[in-house]
Amino acid sequence: MFNKILIANRGEIALRVIRACREMGIKSVAVYSEADETCMHVRQADESVCIGPAISSKSYLNIESILDAARQTKAEAIHPGYGYLAEKEEFARACQDAGIVFIGPRPENLNLAGDKIAGKKKMEAAGVPIIPSSPGGVDSIDEAQAVAEDIGYPVMIKSAGGGGGRGIRVCNDPAELAEEFSVARMEAGAAFGNNQVYIEKYIVQPRHIEFQVLADQFGNVIHLGERECSIQRRFQKLIEESPSPRLDKELRARMGQAAIHAAKAIDYFNAGTVEFLLDAKGDFYFIEVNARIQVEHPVTELTTGIDLVKEQIRLSDGGKLDYTFDDINLRGWAIECRINAEDPERNFMPCPGTVASYHPPGGFGVRLDTHLYQGYELPIYYDSLVAKLVSFALTRDEAIDVMKRCLDEYTIEPLKTTIPLYIQVMDDQDFRDGNFDTSYIERFLPEEEDDDE
Amino acid sequence: MGKIMDVTAAMSGIFYRHPSPEDPPYVEVGQEVNKKQVLGLLETMKVFQKVKSPVKGKVVEIVAEHESPLKDGDVIFRVEKQ
Missing domain, CATH: 3.30.1490.20 (ATP-grasp fold, A domain)
Known part of the structure; x- marks a missing residue:
């Protein structure tokens, strides 16, 4: 197993990977930009290296600077998180050339999966339905x-x-x-x-359903069930859950098989997600393969009991998949709310600033992945995702109750966040009934200010 | 001389003069612009907003530097109203 892993990311996902490393007895190296010195991932890692100025293109997207940090700290592998360099073929190749393991898909996978255009051609050839x-x-x-x-x-x-x-x-x-x-x-x-x-x-009023897949270096590919990601605004997912209230066993089996075919069609390796649009008739269309760990991976972890980040690390170290979806004790229901520093009342304008008062929710059935702490100043340079609040219970109804209670408890002041919006959603009968599509969130939003007025 | 109007940042963010690094700037000093014409972009937490001219007129000064971080209310352009 690796002795040391560098995490080429920031925020909650960097922290997520550092936690997995620590549990596995692997040393972690954080990288950070000049604007991120006070970031929690820097504090939690065993070592840290500054990789450049605040603007991402000069730091978190700077391949040379990140590889230098890895060489300097003698990290044997790099976990890219999501976003930034996670799906960049050039980066995966550069790691390979430097003799550093890229914890993720092969460069050729990123070429096909990351380049949605070429990827779709392969899917079409493999008989997976496309748009x-x-x-x-x-x-x-x-x-x-x-x-x-x-x-x-x-x-x-x-x-x-x-x-x-x-x-x-x-x-x-x-x-x-x-x-x-x-x-x-x-x-x-x-x-x-x-x-x-x-x-x-653009397919009107579909549901967004995606399947988690894992693939080892020996050609074994499994799926770990679906995530329902239909609650989104402008294609940014806001609330995800697993399982989906829309899928029955038969449809799950069919879509799961299609996901496995899709992964095999591009000779995929490591963790990935196959995204589909599901229309009202139950027809589904392949959208894309996300060749990375995804933001919403915790809902799958809670219902399957499998730590996906640890699996990524294990598979990159040559580990084998000796189980399938049917072997997993699938249990309960998990819901994730992405807490963004955005004002839902003002067209989701981002709200950078300092967290003056912070109190996270706790108790039974809660998982909170966040890099926030009291006194943290959110930089203007990066994504507005500040926390992933996940509830888990044996039934969907109970999971919604837990989420509602946690949203009420969560204090992040004085920043505007999407919490008030999610409280409204948890109270909504259609959401509770599982009755929604990708346009669902619009009913909660004030009419958007026309950009041209 | 028309009235000089300040075009300010609606929120804190990074200012860009170009639609993309390969493209020329949206506007140069001395250029005539229409009301609501795009003068630049402001990026806050990965979200881009168009910075538009409040009036028909002429760009007399580009105050903010390309790729610089701005605070809420910082002056970006000065436009002379026609």
């Missing part, structure tokens, strides 16, 4: 409009190199497409260091 889209990346407004004309509006502009909803914009007509195109490219570039985008048909 109509541009045959490749689009580089100009004219090209984008031609594609959109062909597949029909509404369409989405999506980042070819990214995931997590960043850079995605829905356009209803050619004028909107023209205006949003450059901004979408800019966001894609800033978030992932790759500004290529593509155009895809």
Whole structure:
């Protein structure tokens, strides 16, 4: 097993990986930007190295600087977390060349899974159902409009190199497409260091269902059930749960098999997620493979009892998968709320600032993954996700009750967060009935200020 | 001389003059702009907002530096109203 792992990330996910390392008896190295010296991951790691200025492109996306930190601290492996370099083929290759293990998929996997365009072609060839889209990346407004004309509006502009909803914009007509195109490219570039985008048909009112998969180096691929991620705003997931109230055993088995086929089609290795859209008729379409540990991985961990980060590390060390989904004692229901420092009353404007008063929830059935602490100052440079609050109980109803109680307890002042919105959702009858699709959250939102008024 | 209007940051964030690093800046000093024309971008916690001109007029000063962190209310541009 590795003696030392460097975590090429920040915030709650860096902390999550450091915790796994500590439990496994592995030393951890944190990296941080000049704006992140006071970050909790720096305090919790065994060692830490400053890798550059506040702007991510010069620190958390700086491959050379991160590899230098790994060499300097003699780390044998790098865990990339999610976002930043997690799905960057160039980084996985650079690790390989430097003789450092990249804890994640193979570079070739990242090429195919990370590049959504090439990935979809493989899926189509493997018989996994897909959504109509541009045959490749689009580089100009004219090209984008031609594609959109062909597949029909509404369409989405999506980042070819990214995931997590960043850079995605829905356009209803050619004028909107023209205006949003450059901004979408800019966001894609800033978030992932790759500004290529593509155009895809927008399927109206679907559910977003994804399957966790694990693959070892010996060709074994298993799935660990689904996550229901339909509660989202502008393609940013807000609330996730496992299992999905929509799936029965039969549909779960069919989608799980499709997920395994998808992973096998690209000869996938390590932890990954296969995302699907599920329409009202029960037809599902492959969206993409997320070649990383995902933000919402805890809901799978709580219902399966499997620590996915430890599995990632074990598999990268040559470990074998000697179990399948059928061997797992699937138990209970887990719900995650992503607490963002955003004001739901003001169009989800980000709210950087200092946490003057902090009190986390506790008690039975709670898991809280966060890097917050009293006195922490949230930098303007990074993502607004500040905490993942997860409730767990034997039934969905009870899990909702636990979540409601925890949201009430949680104090993060004076920052505006998405907590008040989630309290409303937990109180909503349709949510409790499991009756929702990806447009569900809109009913709670004030009418958005039109950007052009 | 028209009235000089300050275009300020609506919240703290990083200011960008270009739509992307390869593209030319949205505007230069001396350029005529329309009301609501995009002058730059402001990134706060990975969210980009367009900085727009409040009036039809001429850009007389670009106060903020490209890629610099701004506070809520910092002046970014000065535009002379036409």
